Amino acid sequence: MIRIGIIIGSTRPGRKAEAVARWVHGVATTRSDAEFELVDIKDFDLPLLDEPMPPAAGKYSQPHTRAWAAKVASFDAYVFVTPEYNHGPSGALKNAIDYLYREWNNKAAGFVGYGSAGGTRAVEQLRLVMGELLVADVRAQVALSLFTDFENFSTFKPAPTHEKSMNVMLDQVVGWGTALKSLRKE
Ligand SMILES: Cc1cc2nc3c(=O)[nH]c(=O)nc-3n(C[C@H](O)[C@H](O)[C@H](O)COP(=O)(O)O)c2cc1C
Numbered sequence: 001m002i003r004i005g006i007i008i009g010s011t012r013p014g015r016k017a018e019a020v021a022r023w024v025h026g027v028a029t030t031r032s033d034a035e036f037e038l039v040d041i042k043d044f045d046l047p048l049l050d051e052p053m054p055p056a057a058g059k060y061s062q063p064h065t066r067a068w069a070a071k072v073a074s075f076d077a078y079v080f081v082t083p084e085y086n087h088g089p090s091g092a093l094k095n096a097i098d099y100l101y102r103e104w105n106n107k108a109a110g111f112v113g114y115g116s117a118g119g120t121r122a123v124e125q126l127r128l129v130m131g132e133l134l135v136a137d138v139r140a141q142v143a144l145s146l147f148t149d150f151e152n153f154s155t156f157k158p159a160p161t162h163e164k165s166m167n168v169m170l171d172q173v174v175g176w177g178t179a180l181k182s183l184r185k186e
Helices: 017-028 063-073 091-098 120-132 161-179 181-185
Strands: 002-008 034-040 077-083 107-115 135-145
Touching (some): 002 017, 002 161, 017 034, 017 107, 077 120, 077 161, 107 161, 120 135
Parallel strands (some): 002 034, 107 135
């Protein structure tokens, strides 16, 4: 069975990301075709990228980079749970992505976005980033609305239909994450 990391894409105090990611994890763990783990980038205390060598060289000098690299490397695929900040992903998520290179290569990813327009503009930007990292990003995505999936714009109460779209997205992530295994062995 492949391992899928559910990455919490906000480190902001009072973030909505954690509730959304816990919901994703809850739905995902009812499935039996993959193992799922919540990954909180906040736990890794990553400063703004402070490695002297480009990540593609894989020569990491900082303990926080090595810890983050080991965690990311342990997965076959990812689900990025992303807010939308100024029509893009959070700086914290982009920074965490930029820290590494090979650990992301030849893996699959899906997205759960949230915002006034379902976080779709942040997800579109992340899709461009995935191309450079050799991550195969799946078509299906979950788009949660601040207006209808959060009570008073704060308490997370997702509409039931999102569970269905999440499982379609996860079907695709499991499929591609499994198919790319042969490339990762090379
Ligand atoms: C710096 C900043 C910029 C934002 N820009 C947008 C935006 O462009 N589009 C949008 O839909 N929401 C935007 N929002 C609202 C966020 O979607 C909302 O605050 C959400 O809760 C952020 O996710 P988080 O709580 O997990 O950090 C922005 C919020 C912040 C803090």
